[in-house]
Amino acid sequence: xxxxxxxxxxxxxxxxxxxxxxxxxxxxxxxxxxxxxxxxxxxxxxxxxxxxxxxxxxxxxxxxxxxxxxxxxxxxxxxxxxxxxxxxxxxxxxxxxxxxxxxxxxxxxxxxxxxxxxxxxxxxxxxxxxxxxxxxxxxxxxxxxxxxxxxxxxxxxxxxxxxxxxxxxxxxxxxxxxxxxxxxxxxxxxxxxxxxxxxxxxxxxxxxxxxxxxxxxxxxxxxxxxxxxxxxxxxxxxxxxxxxxxxxxxxxxxxxxxxxxxxxxxxxxxxxxxxxxxxxxxxxxxxxxxxxxxxxxxxxxxxxxxxxxxxxxxxxxxxxxxxxxxxxxxxxxxxxxxxxxxxxxxxxxxxxxxxxxxxxxxxxxxxxxxxxxxxxxxxxxxxxxxxxxxxxxxxxxxxxxxxxxxxxxxxxxxxxxxxxxxxxxxxxxxxxxxxxxxxxxxxxxxxxxx
Numbered sequence: 189x190x191x192x193x194x195x196x197x198x199x200x201x202x203x204x205x206x207x208x209x210x211x212x213x214x215x216x217x218x219x220x221x222x223x224x225x226x227x228x229x230x231x232x233x234x235x236x237x238x239x240x241x242x243x244x245x246x247x248x249x250x251x252x253x254x255x256x257x258x259x260x261x262x263x264x265x266x267x268x269x270x271x272x273x274x275x276x277x278x279x280x281x282x283x284x285x286x287x288x289x290x291x292x293x294x295x296x297x298x299x300x301x302x303x304x305x306x307x308x309x310x311x312x313x314x315x316x317x318x319x320x321x322x323x324x325x326x327x328x329x330x331x332x333x334x335x336x337x338x339x340x341x342x343x344x345x346x347x348x349x350x351x352x353x354x355x356x357x358x359x360x361x362x363x364x365x366x367x368x369x370x371x372x373x374x375x376x377x378x379x380x381x382x383x384x385x386x387x388x389x390x391x392x393x394x395x396x397x398x399x400x401x402x403x404x405x406x407x408x409x410x411x412x413x414x415x416x417x418x419x420x421x422x423x424x425x426x427x428x429x430x431x432x433x434x435x436x437x438x439x440x441x442x443x444x445x446x447x448x449x450x451x452x453x454x455x456x457x458x459x460x461x462x463x464x465x466x467x468x469x470x471x472x473x474x475x476x477x478x479x480x481x482x483x484x485x486x487x488x489x490x491x492x493x494x495x496x497x498x499x500x501x502x503x504x505x506x507x508x509x510x511x512x513x514x515x516x517x518x519x520x521x522x523x524x525x526x527x528x529x530x531x532x533x534x535x536x537x538x539x540x541x542x543x544x545x546x547x548x549x550x551x552x553x554x555x556x557x558x559x560x561x562x563x564x565x566x567x568x569x570x571x572x573x574x575x576x577x578x579x580x581x582x583x584x585x586x587x588x589x590x591x592x593x594x595x596x597x598x599x600x601x602x603x604x605x606x607x608x609x610x611x612x613x614x615x616x617x618x619x620x621x622x623x624x625x626x627x628x629x630x631x632x633x634x635x636x637x638x
Contacts, residue, residue, distance in 0.1 A: 195219070195238075196237070196238050196239075197221065197236040197238070198220050199220075199222075199226075199258060200221075200240075200242045201223070205242075205299065209240070212301040212304075213304075213308075214632070215594070216308065219234055219236070224261065227241070227261075227262065228265060231262055236266075237315040238269070238272065239270070239272070240304075241259060241262075241271055241274065243282050244274075244275075244276065256285070259273065260290070268318065270292040271290070272292060272308065272311060274297060279296070292314075293310075293311065313537075314537050317541075321518060335375060339504075339510045339512045340510075342512060345372070345503065349372060349376060349379070352501075353379035354381065358497075359376060359473070359498065359499040359500075360436075360475075360479075360496050360497040360501070361373060361472065361501045362501070362502045363476060363502065364551055365550070365551065366554060367506070368503060369474040370432065372501060373387075373389070376472060377472075382430055385426070385428040385429025386426055386428075387429060388432065389431075389434060390403060390422045390434065391435055392433060392439045393434075393435035397443075400439070401446070401459065402419075402459050404421050405446070405450075405456050405458055405459060406419050406420045407421075407460055408460035411459040411460025415460065421458065424456055424467055426467075426469045429469060429470075430472060431471050431472070432472045432473075433472070435475055436473040436474065436475050437475035437476070437477030437479055437488060438477070441489065448491060448495060450467075451492075451495045451496070506547075507547040513543050513555065514544055516552060517543050517559060520555060520559045521559055530564075530566075532562075532569060534571070539570075539571055539575070539578070542573045542578040546578055558577060558578075594633075597633070598633045598635070601615075601629055601630065612627075
């Protein structure tokens with residue numbers, strides 16, 4: 189989702205304040221309007237993400253209160269726009285009324301540039317997150333609707349799954365624990381010609397080594413103590429369908445040899461039996477382990493690796509899926525509401541920023557666990573950082589691109605001044621700007637040259 193449309197519209201009829209805002213908000217490249225009619229035209233032309241609007245616009249010729257009317261008109265024209273209203277000092281009533289009509293936030297005059305910067309940056313971040321989520325919702329017509337994918341690397345995986353699914357290629361799905369490897373396996377099954385057959389999953393790490401062979405290949409009556417009847421294995425059960433071998437990196441070496449034989453010949457022999465049973469099944473495998481490293485240590489057969497990795501799908505962790513964390517959280521919130529009989533409306537702005545910034549070492553599984561706990565424990569209608577257990581992580585959020593640019597610009601100014609020993613003409617030459625531009629930059633960053 190491109191957010192290049194981000195912009196700022198300032199609706200202000202005071203020429204002096206307009207000049208001040210034009211200078212102090214220069215980094216947002218704002219456009220300006222003095223009247224409601226001009227503001228609506230600007231919204232149509234520029235589609236701004238954020239509008240900074242003075243509620244004290246003078247009434248029109250018919251005496252209609254322009255401030256509130258302008259607010260309502262902008263929201264009717266562009267409902268996603270984040271409107272920040274400006275009120276006079278102590279005018280709480282107008283601010284509350286504006287919030288009730290749909291304004292996103294407010295600030296009080298006289299102007300405090302630092303506070304206003306924070307409010308505008310927060311509004312832009314929330315607008316961006318919401319647009320990414322809407323883009324995701326629009327893509328939900330895909331057969332992979334169960335997979336949250338708005339980041340570029342995940343969209344590549346979606347396209348790969350769509351190409352691989354109709355084939356019978358044995359596929360290896362790699363990725364950290366909790367990244368959704370089974371979701372991909374089920375999607376490969378559902379999008380294949382085997383979708384009417386069974387999807388049979390077995391976790392090779394959760395079954396004791398002594399039982400795993402009988403689980404996979406089945407057994408005849410009397411094959412061992414307790415084998416009181418003939419029992420087909422998972423491979424046989426998945427005939428005409430798909431067998432998903434999760435955590436195949438934990439499969440014992442002896443059993444790896446038997447699995448390799450099945451993949452080569454496509455027949456199984458139950459434990460205690462002598463009959464070869466042909467099975468038509470597609471094999472999908474997954475692991476969080478580094479199989480190449482296991483091959484080098486002798487823990488995994490190289491010939492089996494090449495047999496199961498005709499196609500490899502490498503699932504990225506959530507921290508590398510830029511923009512996916514919030515949509516994933518929102519989808520899991522809807523599920524948790526249904527599961528626990530709650531009616532939580534959503535996440536607070538701070539919580540959405542924290543969700544996006546947090547690295548999620550436990551991936552999707554960790555998001556799900558935190559949201560389930562938050563839905564159960566939350567006392568309000570919105571989940572905040574404290575409900576998610578992310579309050580203390582909020583200050584660790586990475587800087588926005590705008591903040592990074594500002595920091596880099598300030599560092600460059602300070603370094604140039606140091607190299608030029610305070611000589612402004614020399615500093616301007618080092619930076620490649622004119623002296624008046626240097627003065628403006630120094631004022632913006634509040635760098636003193638005294």
